[in-house]
Amino acid sequence: MYEIDNTDKKIVNLLMEDGRMPASEMARRIGGISERVIRYRIERIVKEGYIQISAITNPKSLGYVVTADVFLEVESGAILDVAKKATEYECVSYVACSIGERDISIQVVGHDTNEVYQFVTNVIGKIPGVRKTTTSIVPLVLKDVYQWKMPGTACESVDSEMIKNDNEENIDGNKAIQKQ
Numbered sequence: 001m002y003e004i005d006n007t008d009k010k011i012v013n014l015l016m017e018d019g020r021m022p023a024s025e026m027a028r029r030i031g032g033i034s035e036r037v038i039r040y041r042i043e044r045i046v047k048e049g050y051i052q053i054s055a056i057t058n059p060k061s062l063g064y065v066v067t068a069d070v071f072l073e074v075e076s077g078a079i080l081d082v083a084k085k086a087t088e089y090e091c092v093s094y095v096a097c098s099i100g101e102r103d104i105s106i107q108v109v110g111h112d113t114n115e116v117y118q119f120v121t122n123v124i125g126k127i128p129g130v131r132k133t134t135t136s137i138v139p140l141v142l143k144d145v146y147q148w149k150m151p152g153t154a155c156e157s158v159d160s161e162m163i164k165n166d167n168e169e170n171i172d173g174n175k176a177i178q179k180q
Helices: 006-017 023-030 035-047 076-086 113-122 155-179
Strands: 066-074 092-097 104-110 130-138
Touching: 006 023, 006 035, 023 035, 066 076, 066 113, 076 092, 076 104, 104 113, 113 130
Parallel strands: none
Antiparallel strands: 066 104, 066 130, 092 104
16 A cells, blocks of 8 residues: 655645645645645545545535534434434434444534534434533634645644643743752
């Protein structure tokens, strides 16, 4: 299997910035790489399954201004069936089975809170096997799943910078103690 390198990560980040960015622009911004190589790398990382190219809808622009996270407590033998059933509804944007206090988490979008309430109460709550639902309205999303960057491009640089700063403070702090 192909291993992604830093150049591939840069290409992916540029695609996340603008999914239609021409290979020529990517080559210019990365530097030291041709358009042809950019196109080849994109084709390879798509083929290997590292990324997929798709359009992302904006629910708010379509009038779905309310987002809710709904957590389901489900009978143990029905978890997968309930989760699969939840994927069938167009207003459900996310479904995941989890380990912990709740068995399934889903995200629901609606035109207003009443629509979300009616859907959770009259549809999700009545799926066979659902014992309890807990709903939280999400008034603000700061980072959505499609904005996630590949490890090594975001988390590592932030973490290493934080560690570096912490170490410098500790070294300085130790020097200050030794001087006294």
